[in-house]
Amino acid sequence: MHLATEEILVRDASNTGMSAESQSGAVAKTPEELADIVSRFASSDGWLDRVRLRAQHRWYERLYHGPNYDIWVISWMPGQSTGFHDHGDSAGAFVVTTGVLEENRPDQHPFAIPPGNPRAFGRDYTHDVRNASRAPAISIHAYSPPLSEMNEYELDGSQLVPREQSSERSARLDQEWRAQSPNLSNHIGALSIEQTLAAARARLRRLSPAEAYGAVVKTAATLVDIRPEGQRAIEGSIPGALIVERNVLEWRFDPASSARLPLATDHDLNVIVLCSEGYTSSLAAAALQDLGLWRATDVVGGFNAWRATGLPISPPTSAS
Known part of the structure; x- marks a missing residue:
């Protein structure tokens, strides 16, 4: 050939x-x-x-x-x-x-x-x-x-x-x-959550908070905060982040879903998922890759690492 x-x-x-x-x-x-x-x-x-x-x-x-x-x-x-x-x-x-x-x-x-x-x-x-x-x-x-x-x-x-x-x-x-x-x-034995997490992360090009911030500022990347409302109220939030809670994430970003967001028009969307500590976000990003969103990844350390890095946040709205 x-x-x-x-x-x-x-x-x-x-x-x-x-x-x-x-x-x-x-x-x-x-x-x-x-x-x-x-x-x-x-x-x-x-x-x-x-x-x-x-x-x-x-x-x-x-x-x-x-x-x-x-x-x-x-x-x-x-x-x-x-x-x-x-x-x-x-x-x-x-x-x-x-x-x-x-x-x-x-x-x-x-x-x-x-x-x-x-x-x-x-x-x-x-x-x-x-x-x-x-x-x-x-x-x-x-x-x-x-x-x-x-x-x-x-x-x-x-x-x-x-x-x-x-x-x-x-x-x-x-x-x-x-x-x-x-x-x-x-033919495949059941996996522990640690094995499942490791398998998910092996597929991701994970980003540090600074790298994620740079991708959002310099490119068309979309930072998606999947933490529940109560957690955001206690920990704080990130200005400009798109709020999509974990239980509806796949429906909002699958281009074939009738419940998709307006921006989820194809599989080339650059989605960066953020949770509290960077565990749930890895599984969520892998789930988006399963839908064909091959650019999907997450933030190492989640919101806590983002805050510790000194990147922009909005303060909590309720006491912990």
Whole structure:
């Protein structure tokens, strides 16, 4: 499968130290160098507004194309998969930024890849990557030389057999996953609240109070205070924060809900959830991600940390 070779540079690529390179003297990057590239690129925010989610298939876009390597962003809805494939003559690396992906190799057990842990590989590396979770995922990929060909395979027993048509395989894998998903609870033990909280936070790019304040001031981020009225009266409130109590949060932000807020028109809304101490907000932000709001995150330490940082608050209206 040959890919388009048009050059697409992300608007803020210069913030990550990446810019158009000279077309002469191109030198292939090592897998380790590519892992560093995707990690640095993922830590920037210049590419986030490019991301789209597609229910029918994975969405992807090439963000940078130079003589030595290229960079791609891919979004994954639950159940979406690449199928087994290689990368032609290219080495590569990828890092998950949101959600959790699963990598499958013919000779290994599947294993989960959480955010922030880059995977790097050389040429002739074959794998299947899929979103086996119940929430969207986003990943950044780099290839050197720039990706120009992918060969796709069927798994026949323990052997990979080349194939030509990838779409049928991916569609079948997606259908199989969806058919199995109602029975997943039969194979997964019950989780404690600590495990549930850890799993939720593994999907989030959590913000400090100062980072959250900066996002609200400088971008279109929406700070959502989910504390109940009585708690806000005792602790204080945040000027300008949108009040949406936890028990109605999903209905207010699901774009498909008849009870949604006017601003909840699509899944690209940047929602920052705040509670009292930063526990309930993590679970709430993960619930919003389950609805497809892939930017949703929360504030570390909640309102108490916000107040301790010296950020703007309105005083309590009742005595504790």
